[in-house]
Amino acid sequence: MNLNKYNQIYQSLSSDIVEGKYEAGDVLPSEHKLLRQFGVSRETVRKALSLLQENGYIQKMKGKGSVVIYNPSMNLTVSHLTSFKEVQAQQTRVYTTVVHTMEKIEAGEVPHVQSALDLKGETLLWQLVRQRKYEGKTHIVDMDYFIHDMMPGLTEEIAQDSIYEYIEKRLGHSISYSHKEITFKPMTELDIELFGPVTPPYTANVKSVVHLSDATPFQYNVSKHLASEFRFVDFSRRFTGE
Amino acid sequence: MNLNKYNQIYQSLSSDIVEGKYEAGDVLPSEHKLLRQFGVSRETVRKALSLLQENGYIQKMKGKGSVVIYNPSMNLTVSHLTSFKEVQAQQTRVYTTVVHTMEKIEAGEVPHVQSALDLKGETLLWQLVRQRKYEGKTHIVDMDYFIHDMMPGLTEEIAQDSIYEYIEKRLGHSISYSHKEITFKPMTELDIELFGPVTPPYTANVKSVVHLSDATPFQYNVSKHLASEFRFVDFSRRFTGE
DNA sequence: GAGTGGTCTAGACCACTTG
DNA sequence: AAGTGGTCTAGACCACTCC
Numbered sequence: 001m002n003l004n005k006y007n008q009i010y011q012s013l014s015s016d017i018v019e020g021k022y023e024a025g026d027v028l029p030s031e032h033k034l035l036r037q038f039g040v041s042r043e044t045v046r047k048a049l050s051l052l053q054e055n056g057y058i059q060k061m062k063g064k065g066s067v068v069i070y071n072p073s074m075n076l077t078v079s080h081l082t083s084f085k086e087v088q089a090q091q092t093r094v095y096t097t098v099v100h101t102m103e104k105i106e107a108g109e110v111p112h113v114q115s116a117l118d119l120k121g122e123t124l125l126w127q128l129v130r131q132r133k134y135e136g137k138t139h140i141v142d143m144d145y146f147i148h149d150m151m152p153g154l155t156e157e158i159a160q161d162s163i164y165e166y167i168e169k170r171l172g173h174s175i176s177y178s179h180k181e182i183t184f185k186p187m188t189e190l191d192i193e194l195f196g197p198v199t200p201p202y203t204a205n206v207k208s209v210v211h212l213s214d215a216t217p218f219q220y221n222v223s224k225h226l227a228s229e230f231r232f233v234d235f236s237r238r239f240t241g242e
Numbered sequence: 243m244n245l246n247k248y249n250q251i252y253q254s255l256s257s258d259i260v261e262g263k264y265e266a267g268d269v270l271p272s273e274h275k276l277l278r279q280f281g282v283s284r285e286t287v288r289k290a291l292s293l294l295q296e297n298g299y300i301q302k303m304k305g306k307g308s309v310v311i312y313n314p315s316m317n318l319t320v321s322h323l324t325s326f327k328e329v330q331a332q333q334t335r336v337y338t339t340v341v342h343t344m345e346k347i348e349a350g351e352v353p354h355v356q357s358a359l360d361l362k363g364e365t366l367l368w369q370l371v372r373q374r375k376y377e378g379k380t381h382i383v384d385m386d387y388f389i390h391d392m393m394p395g396l397t398e399e400i401a402q403d404s405i406y407e408y409i410e411k412r413l414g415h416s417i418s419y420s421h422k423e424i425t426f427k428p429m430t431e432l433d434i435e436l437f438g439p440v441t442p443p444y445t446a447n448v449k450s451v452v453h454l455s456d457a458t459p460f461q462y463n464v465s466k467h468l469a470s471e472f473r474f475v476d477f478s479r480r481f482t483g484e
Numbered sequence: 485g486a487g488t489g490g491t492c493t494a495g496a497c498c499a500c501t502t503g
Numbered sequence: 504a505a506g507t508g509g510t511c512t513a514g515a516c517c518a519c520t521c522c
Binding site: 067176181204211234237 | 303420477480
């Protein structure tokens with residue numbers, strides 16, 4: 001896919017770290033050694049190292065070197081922009097997906113979605129409600145709105161598998177960024193119907209508006225998790241320029 | 243503070259965007275124009291633009307330009323690594339801080355903290371509990387553990403003001419990154435004492451382990467928010483190299 | 485002083501978008 | 504064809520750490 005050099009170096013080093021060839025506290029080879037090892041210029045090595053630093057694998061220290069800070073115990077759960085299926089791959093639990101609702105509606109019927117996706121009232125949307133089940137119990141409910149004309153060929157089979165894979169591989173779109181919001185809400189009647197009676201009757205809601213790389217907003221998603229089970233893990237740096 | 247060129251350009255452009263000189267959808271001047279305007283090389287301009295992109299201000303598009311995607315309505319609340327006081331500055335609400343507890347304990351007494359900060363059992367810790375109040379009501383409770391010997395001169399006045407300011411400006415340490423975890427928990431007895439009786443008796447807990455730029459873990463913090471009021475906003479990009 | 489990462493430059497070639 | 508951003512290079516000078 002990504003055949004540029006710094007990405008290859010990033011892949012190589014990050015796999016080494018994840019696989020334990022370097023442990024937390026170890027120092028990576030110096031930039032000078034890496035540029036000889038990979039046969040590239042220094043700036044190219046530095047781009048790869050910057051990515052490792054941004055993503056929480058290393059901490060670069062002037063005069064010392066690049067120290068590994070990655071710890072396998074930090075499994076980034078809901079964090080970052082990944083579809084449900086992609087998140088699953090990193091996790092132990094394997095959920096089954098049940099498509100509860102899949103219908104076409106007009107954006108005007110859901111004003112909050114219409115404004116979040118910046119649409120006209122007449123725009124057709126796919127409305128989806130999907131349950132994520134594990135051992136017969138619903139743990140997550142996903143409510144999604146997609147722009148219909150962007151994916152008129154959407155089927156229940158695709159919705160059950162991975163819509164992101166469909167969008168990227170079949171339709172050739174590039175999913176790029178999202179704005180997320182996490183809140184804590186009492187269950188609605190629909191929630192209780194889908195989750196069954198649970199205590200407390202609250203959900204952790206991860207709302208996101210997802211954009212393509214041409215900045216088009218194309219998905220409005222609310223992912224509802226049982227409040228008692230919810231866990232969001234994140235790595236963040238201070239001052240990436242601010 | 244940060245007198246390097248790409249940071250200055252970043253500051254200049256990000257302020258322009260926040261102040262509305264560029265609106266969402268506008269295209270920034272091209273890299274070529276910017277490098278002439280700022281009198282720097284192209285890579286330097288590109289570093290500034292990359293920071294803007296990482297932080298959700300712009301989306302760069304090959305062949306087109308750098309399009310502004312920042313919308314003033316997205317106020318990043320708890321997001322990113324900022325101390326309580328710094329977060330406050332971006333917000334409308336101004337809380338008052340009440341120091342409820344401030345005492346020295348041994349790390350061995352709080353095993354989860356000891357392991358998270360990677361300490362010996364005998365290491366002395368500052369244990370702090372602080373209430374964040376607004377109009378007489380407690381909205382947030384912060385529970386903190388700091389390594390005592392790193393800041394033996396900590397006082398209640400500092401704890402009431404800003405510990406981060408003290409660490410960075412007085413002690414000259416550089417706070418660098420953190421791992422965060424968000425969960426929802428039923429209130430403990432202490433919570434009820436500090437928040438008073440509220441419905442639902444749940445808190446949103448933001449737990450973080452904060453590290454200095456030499457990778458030393460120095461703070462264990464649990465920030466408890468009233469669940470019904472909690473809102474965490476985040477901007478995230480897909481594939482920053484992965 | 486030798487080795488490390490941080491910043492910056494000037495120039496090259498490529499891929500994409502728009503007229 | 505002209506303009507845009509994406510990648511990469513070779514080299515420079517600096518600040519910091521460690522011996």
